[in-house]
Amino acid sequence: MASPLSSSTIGSHRILFLHPSPLNRRSLFVKPKLPFNRTNSGDFRMRLHSTSSKIGTKELIHSHKSSIESKLNPFEAGTKNLEKLVATMLIFVQVWSPMPLLGLDSAYISPAEAVLYSPDTKVPRTGELALRRAIPANPSMKTIQASLEDISYLLRIPQRKPYGTMESNVKKALKVAIDDKDAILANIPADLKDKGSELYATLIDGKGGLQSLITNIKKQDPDKVSLGLAASLDTVAELELLQASGLSFLLPQQYLNYPRLAGRGIVEITIEKGDGSTFSAESGGDQRKSATIQIVIDGYSAPLTAGNFAKLVTSGAYDGVKLNTVNQAVITEDGSAKVESVSVPLEVMPSGQFEPLYRTPLSVQDGELPVLPLSVYGAVAMAHSENSDEYSSPYQFFFYLYDKRNSGLGGLSFDEGQFSVFGYTTSGRDILGQIKTGDVIKSAKLIEGQDRLILPALNNNSST
Template sequence: MSPSMASSLSSSTVVTHRILSLHPSPLNRSLLFLKPKLPFSRTVPGDFRMRLHSTSRNCGAKELIPSCNSSIDLKLNPFEAGSKSLEKFVATILIFVQVWSPLPLLGLDSAEAVLYSPDTKVPRSGELALRRAIPANPNMKTIQASLEDISYLLRIPQRKPYGTMESNVKKALKVAIDDKDSILASIPADLKDKGSELYTSLVDGKGGLQALIKSIKNQDPDKVSIGLASSLDTVAELELLQAPGLSFLLPQQYLNYPRLAGRGTVEITIEKGDGSTFQAESGGDQRKSATIQVVIDGFSAPLTAGNFAKLVTSGAYDGAKLNTVNQAVITEDGSGKVESVSVPLEVMPSGQFEPLYRTPLSVQDGELPVLPLSVYGAVAMAHSENSDEYSSPYQFFIYLYDKRNSGLGGLSFDEGQFSVFGYTTAGRDILGQIKTGDIIKSAKLIEGQDRLILPTHNNSSN
């Protein structure tokens, strides 16, 4: 496929997605946001998605493919015009193949492959994303990677590669035993006893690596899955002990912002605004209010998580109304209720040691964030009304990721454009039941208060 055809394909595909999103199916209302215009309105130099979106405003939905570039054809000779028409025709056919077929399209360049490849490996759960975001000892990361590979192997239907799984666990066990001193040396002195307990549990415990090998030899996928989850939980606990604070220095100009030096947990209680009830996930009693828990990550987004934690402790969200749009739940604009600041856009690129500020990622160029938006229950700040280089000083949203509204790689079309700072880890079953008019009864920082750093003089709003 020629470069021009590949470009036409990728661009037209995104335009088709944008136009179709203007007329959502009543069966596909899964996005809940506070202000519909805020979360998805980035304009970035070089961002082909937004250039086409702007152009498409002058074209009706019915004439999307045929006429948007008709003015170009006037400047071409008959041969060039015919070639251009053929390219557009082929691109149109491929667009519909992409939309309606689960098969990947061939011929896309490496940059676009990240967005459109079905093999793009990004975390598909908040727990996995949060675990990968911990800046821990390299040996622990090696153990973690070996175990996480088993999660993919377990998804293989019918005959599972138990031999490969056993090799992965044995590799992790060897690293754990051979590098015990290095692993434990990375833990602060006051946490050594707890670290030793967790290490012993990881190697020889009931839900540890030795037990996991036995389950794999018995070829019991259910027990393997349970044992794997237990081992990975222990790995995450050890890594958190190794990373008590930030692993990088904040830029000097941002030291007067609130910041979270590590992890925190926020508990949010939501009430129905119309007097109805939340349905229990497993057929239990109906509830007038429901609670979710959000783990906020200061390792990758210290300023954004810190500002959010400060707002929570100030009672900024108590009584706030929620709005729902397409794929998100978003709070109302509470500006003026409490003192707040507009934090610079903050995104940690995968493989990097510190976040980028005021700079979105280019997924088309292969950049992926440590904390992806493309996870059901991801929590991020909306954009500032004044500048897309800053987050809103108040409004946050919970993203209700739906793979049907994403690229073939399973990535949101807005991946890398927002400051994601945490994930819903408990109560995800009620997210889809939240409706416009529902109210946050209370929001509390139940863990991480000691990691919240509040400068004496906060920066003024942008």
């Protein structure tokens, strides 16, 4: 049954809402709470970038009433015009420049608000990067990872690239890897020691290892550096996954009867066109009546959400389910009647924390950011329950089609931190944009991670 849609305008963006039932409506995307206080120039900055009216910048800044100005003598009027000109210039500089205004920066925008609006916000922009950062691994491996990831930003510099800094970063990573070898390998379970030792050797001296990366940096070949860096980071992630044999935190007692995923899993979804058309051909391939995508689901950061989704997949709950396209998302129709399921509490892991928050969305305006951000093309999350935004839907999930043009100045979705993100599309991202309302999930399979899915014998939790 196709879900009816309605729309609302938030800021300058049109937000479409999905209604799971004809009577009790709850939106897929929540309305952002962006308070406006004329005495707070940080809020004014939000207003400037999210106003729904078609008022020009000059009209927004111009707040003096003509009746007042008409009472000024020519000298006073000239002074007022000069003050307005200076104010206009300051606002433009403050909005568009990353530099503080001679110590006055704190009067214009708080550090928390800068997280949302700074173009330099270092939020993971790919699913692979977000998933790598989410692995609860040895601190030494995280130090190595951070040093290598910094090179990714240095490679973006268009002119003279700082190869000296890149080399220093790799040498720092190499020193940590060598000095902390025993600690790195000690965190790997006994039955995986041999594989861990092999990966460690690859990281140090392998074809895509750190020694090889240093050589490529000295040659100052950005393409080879980029490929070598990707290979090294892949090896780092593999080692970290060996170290992370389960959850690094204890679940709250009241949630122990929910299905949970103690690690990572991979779900393969095959989608068919509902109108008889085909998906666009891959490079050198043929037109396809069906297409397959893969998503990695992350139990390290969202064990309950990923576990419930994996349980639904293994029970065949999504086979034959239709898809709907709404603003910046592809969402499943509500087919919860097919299988028994429960509403999982909203589950979000804040960056820098060791365990998720439950039933509590994050406040990006206060500087809170999730480990698994929504602001990534192909992010996979659960819709809200129709009864409460503190719970996720027991069934409906969506692919988020992130578009920076419909986001805040810092590149974050206005809905960041409001949904339980539990994974990312890692293969077939090009398919997502081709999905239309009426297309069908032919099959969904858990092809990896079955051994990490824990299904309690009794699910005594209450549905919300």
